[in-house]
Amino acid sequence: MTSFAEIVLAPKEGSAFEMRAGQVIGITAQSGVSLVAFNARDLNERFDQARTKVYNMKLWLDLGDKLFSKLNNPMMTVVEDGFKPYGRHDLQLGHCAGDSADSAAVLRSLTQALAHWNIPAHSIPMPLNAFQSCEIDVVSGAITPVPVPLSSPVTLVLKAEMDLVVAVAECPAASAGNAAPVRIAVVES
Amino acid sequence: MRIIKQELAARNSGWSSQIARGQVLRLSARTIIDFVAFASNDYRNCFDQALTKEANRCIYLKRGHSMISRSGQRMLTVVDDGFEGLGTHDMQFGMCSRARHERSAAEGRLAEYLHADLKVPSHGCAENLTAACKPWGIPYVDIPSPVNLFQNMLIDQATGVMRRTQIRPEAPVDIDLVAEENLLVAFSACPDKASRTGGLEVRATILQP
Numbered sequence: 001m002t003s004f005a006e007i008v009l010a011p012k013e014g015s016a017f018e019m020r021a022g023q024v025i026g027i028t029a030q031s032g033v034s035l036v037a038f039n040a041r042d043l044n045e046r047f048d049q050a051r052t053k054v055y056n057m058k059l060w061l062d063l064g065d066k067l068f069s070k071l072n073n074p075m076m077t078v079v080e081d082g083f084k085p086y087g088r089h090d091l092q093l094g095h096c097a098g099d100s101a102d103s104a105a106v107l108r109s110l111t112q113a114l115a116h117w118n119i120p121a122h123s124i125p126m127p128l129n130a131f132q133s134c135e136i137d138v139v140s141g142a143i144t145p146v147p148v149p150l151s152s153p154v155t156l157v158l159k160a161e162m163d164l165v166v167a168v169a170e171c172p173a174a175s176a177g178n179a180a181p182v183r184i185a186v187v188e189s
Numbered sequence: 190m191r192i193i194k195q196e197l198a199a200r201n202s203g204w205s206s207q208i209a210r211g212q213v214l215r216l217s218a219r220t221i222i223d224f225v226a227f228a229s230n231d232y233r234n235c236f237d238q239a240l241t242k243e244a245n246r247c248i249y250l251k252r253g254h255s256m257i258s259r260s261g262q263r264m265l266t267v268v269d270d271g272f273e274g275l276g277t278h279d280m281q282f283g284m285c286s287r288a289r290h291e292r293s294a295a296e297g298r299l300a301e302y303l304h305a306d307l308k309v310p311s312h313g314c315a316e317n318l319t320a321a322c323k324p325w326g327i328p329y330v331d332i333p334s335p336v337n338l339f340q341n342m343l344i345d346q347a348t349g350v351m352r353r354t355q356i357r358p359e360a361p362v363d364i365d366l367v368a369e370e371n372l373l374v375a376f377s378a379c380p381d382k383a384s385r386t387g388g389l390e391v392r393a394t395i396l397q398p
Binding site: 050143 | 237240246247251277288301345348352
């Protein structure tokens, strides 16, 4: 595999880039990362938390599960998940999984990163909150964000199922502090 | 309370109306309702599943909970819930649609809908809500994922796997929501392929306290 793009994100920093179908993105982090995606050929087709959960019929993502768009098309597939021993990536809450101190800043970062594609804030969907775990009591419905302090960075790898514009931003509160920077690599599979 | 408006939405159809702050929307049904709301002064500021779950610290919408908008404002608050004790209102799913049902059929997954009649409906909640929102200039891609009233799901605590259930009210029950702002409200009377009925009509009443 040949890496052609590597991005390093400081706390609350965002970045956006294009991926072609078949390429994979590796996100290596010790803190939370909010990720959204758009069909590069039709930016009105956006990642959708609900459609993703309906397609997988699951509250969260396992290996092989797909991220879906609101138009019912597969956008990405989970091909590697180093977070699995520690928690479950959140698909319930808003940017930075409900951390209000960070969510506004991170939405601003995503908006700035997506300005190049003229995607305004209100068109940015609620994200996949990678490396951010929630406890859910399925009887009462109670949901509680549970920060997972990682002693070293772990990697989530997603394969693009269509040509995409992807935006990511770092969520500091999800980490135990002194987290390593988030590293993003997009490579040919 | 004085009745401002009362209308019946047929099975597998959509409905929409403006509602003023302080008025109560009473939805009476024994079928799934895909329900959304938009701020009247800015339709981009619409209901948001994620922020609603965040604010209520709950994945279900219950009595006393508020539906929250994209900008974090309270839109509607549940003041009475005839489904309480029978089942829960879902905020995991989106809207069913022709595209969704076709994909399920192509992948051999229609049985997940639990219904003996596995014919693909010609349209679903996405089409119904799109039609209901069209007069207000809101396209499908800008209609948020709804709160799915009376859609009781069975969720496995350990795996997170979700299954549809056939738990519905035996007779129509009311859910009352008070508007916290001036709103556009819209819903689809879901074709509800999981239920024994295959979807039923929904009565919408707007009440002035």
